[in-house]
Amino acid sequence: MPADPLALRRWSIVFASACALAVGNAPIAIFTFGIFSKAVVAEFGWSRGAVGAALGALNICGAFAIPFFGACIDRFGVRRPMLASIVLSCLALAAVSLAHSFWAFVLAFALFGVFCGGITPVPHAKLIAAWFGSRRGLALGLAMSGTGVGAALVPLLAHELLTHYGWRAGYQGLALLAAVIGLVATASVLRDPPAVATPQRERRPLTPAPWRTILARTEFWLMALAVFAVCTALTGMIVTAVPLLTDRGMPALIATSVVSSAGLASAGGRLLTGALLDVFFGPRVAACAFVASALGIALMAVGGPTWVYLVASVLIGGALGAEVDVIGYLVSRYFDIDTFGRAYGLVFFAFSVASGSGGYLLGLCHDLTGSYTSGVWACAALCLLGALLISRLGPYRVGRVRDANEQGGVAARPA
Structure with a gap:
């Protein structure tokens, strides 16, 4: 039995976030893109590079929209912006199935990017950062592991839909799945936390930082550049893994299973990283994960038996999970919760641009050279660069605190 009345609510929010993120933007759009692309x-x-431009449009539009979505959740709370975002983004994804020209195809993905803020980790990370203090890393890891579970299962569903009904019905099915699960989780469980009455000695004034103040911080640029480098590499590898492996003669179902193993590893990586973040200095944890991802990408470049690709996929997926956890956790340790949405949204700008850039650049590499090999080695180098940048972060700006329900008292404002 929980020792306090808010414990069950806090952990139910973690579970609901995990369910919602299992059908978030990454599992239903990024992890399935390579399955439908051929x-x-x-x-x-169309060429593979041209098809990859649609994913680039998604991520670039999302990159510009998500900082403003972050400002909305700072001002209005997470629930109402999330509900609107889920409905609009799922309609946009379903509209992909109606495309009969290149520009209509790209436009549908671009609209999905504009509206997808509520199905990204941004609002969930803000919720958990507000509800949790001393166990924030573990809570983030558990919630973000939903993306890993979705990344493992949704591609298999996408493959079945593609095989039996075609890619158009596949996108319709994924949009319906995301809408149902996302709306149920958000409407029934997710809430902003009650105001916490902390002892006076633990308080310090919190002044919401304007955009220019966030952009002036060295910590922001180190995080953003590290995330951009690593995300370009990792999402590029995920998007092109199925085409790369089938080009090397691997059956499509086995190639899809290799990508799914990255999703499972991503879930495990999130849990492990979340637990480590509560014990060790976050930038060091992140740097180790990014170095491991470079090793996995190098194995993917070298190739070999199927088990080599599985090991590579596990290393890449584990780092992809660590990356998402680390973003939310580090933003919460270097920026106050009152400006978390804007700061995280700006870092997620780099994440979103990189998510589109990786797939497009690797597709372009294939179009120019007839192979993904040189692009894969470049991705390994980007992961090492990201490890170097993130390791340069200094001491935390926001100290560790006890969880909200462990504080001296809770205000009467309903949650």
Whole structure:
């Protein structure tokens, strides 16, 4: 039995966030893009680089929209902006199935990027940072592991939909799944925390920072550049893994299973990283994860038996999970909670641009050289650069505190 009345609510929010993120933007759009891409190329005759531009449009539009979504949740709370975002983004994803021209295809993905803020980790990380203090890393790891579970299961569902019904019905099915689970989790469970009455000696004034103040911080730029470098590499590898492996003669179902193993590793990476963040200095944890991802990408470049690709996929997926955990955790340790949405949104700008850039650049590399190999080695180098940048962060600016329900008292404002 929980020792206090808010414990069950706090951990139910973690569970609901995990369920919602299992059908968030990464599992339903990024992890499935490579599965549908060959069918799209076959139907329209476009190049792989051209098809990859749609994912680039998604992430670039999302990159510009998410900082403003972060400002909305700082001002209005998370629930109402999330509900609107879920409905609009799922309609945009379903609209992909209606495309019969290149520009309509790209436009549908771009609209998904504009509206997808509520199905990204941004609002969930703000909620958990507000509800949790001393166990924040573990709570973030548990919630973000939902993305890993979704990344493992949703591609398998996408493959089945593609095989039996085609890529158009596949996108419709994924949009419906994301809408149902996301709306149920958000409407029934997710809430902003009650105001916490902390002892006077623990208080310090919190002044919401304007955009220019956040952009002037060295910590922001180190985080943003590290995230950009590593995310370019990791999402590029995830998006192109199925085409890369099938080009090397691997059956499509086995190649999809390799990508799914990255999703499972991502879930494990989130849990492990979350626990480590509560014990060790966050930038060091992140640097170790990024170095491991460089090793996994190098194994993917070298190739070999199927087990080599599985090991590589596990290393890449584990780092992808660590990356998402680390963003939310480090933002909460270097920026106050009152400006968390804006600060995280700006870091997520780098994340979103990188998510589109990786797939496009690797697709372009294939178009120019006939192979992904040189692009894969460049991705390994980017992960090492990210490890170097993140290791340069200094001491935390926001200290560790006890969880909200462990503080001296809770205000009467309903949650």
